Every structure is written in C-alpha cells, then in structure tokens.
Amino acid sequence: MSETTLIDTPDEFTARAIPLLKEYLEKLLTLKEQIRQLWIDYQTESPKYGTNKKIIFHAEYNNLSEKTKRIVPAVMQLNQQVSGMVDQGKVTPLMRAELQLRLAELESVVFDINSSLQTYRITK
Numbered sequence: 001m002s003e004t005t006l007i008d009t010p011d012e013f014t015a016r017a018i019p020l021l022k023e024y025l026e027k028l029l030t031l032k033e034q035i036r037q038l039w040i041d042y043q044t045e046s047p048k049y050g051t052n053k054k055i056i057f058h059a060e061y062n063n064l065s066e067k068t069k070r071i072v073p074a075v076m077q078l079n080q081q082v083s084g085m086v087d088q089g090k091v092t093p094l095m096r097a098e099l100q101l102r103l104a105e106l107e108s109v110v111f112d113i114n115s116s117l118q119t120y121r122i123t124k
Contacts, residue, residue, distance in 0.1 A: 010090040014099065017082050021102040024075050028109045031071070032116060035064050039120040057122065065117055072110055079103050 008016065042057045050056075085091060086099050 010085065010095075013085055014091055014095050017078075017085070017099065018102065020078060021082065021099075021106055024071075024078070025102070025106050025109060027071070028075065028106070028113060031064065031068060032109060032113045035061075035113065035116045035120060038064065039116075042122070054122070061121070068113055068117060072113070075106065075110060079106060 038057065038060055042053065082099055083103055086096050086103075089096075091099065
C-alpha cells in the first residue's frame, strides 16, 4: 500500500497557517514573559521561593528552557513551510505580505526567547 501525501490548496494552506502562526506567537510571547518574570522574581527579595530560592529558580528555569527547546524546532519547521509557500508565489500579494510579516514576527520572538534564556541563566 502506497502512502499518499495530501496537499492543501494555497487558500486552504493560508487559512490554516495564519491561525497557527498567531497561536504560536501568543504561546511564545507568554513563554518569554514567564522567563522574564522568573528572573524578576529571582532578583527580588520576595519570600516566594524561601530559603530554596536558587534551587527552585534553577528547576523552573530548566523547565522553561526545555519547553522552549521542544516548541522552537516545530515552530521553525512551520515557518519554513509557510516561507516555502510564500517563496513559490502560490499566494496572493496581500496574503504573501501578511504571511511574511507573521513569519518575521514569530522569528523575532524565537530570537528574543533564546537571548532571554542566555541572559537570565544563572550558574550553579
């Protein structure tokens, strides 16, 4: 039995891609904010973590870092697929412009998250 690869029309692809790009932009922005807020909490003298502040910070930081490592490759693969559709010219000029803007925005947030993870890392 042979496998059949399903291909969406450009309109179907765009109709599905735009909501996904929006959804994952929001998820990554939330993740970025969680990383930033963790750093703020760590830097303050808040009793939130108690005497185990550094251990808890490392555990939460590692969880956010691992989550990022799992999500980012899939997001970048989606970006490549959308970019390929845009490059092939199979979408209208307006759809191309919207997709290019959404791709740039998502890639920017991925860069920001990776930068934040490096900036806010504390060595043991």
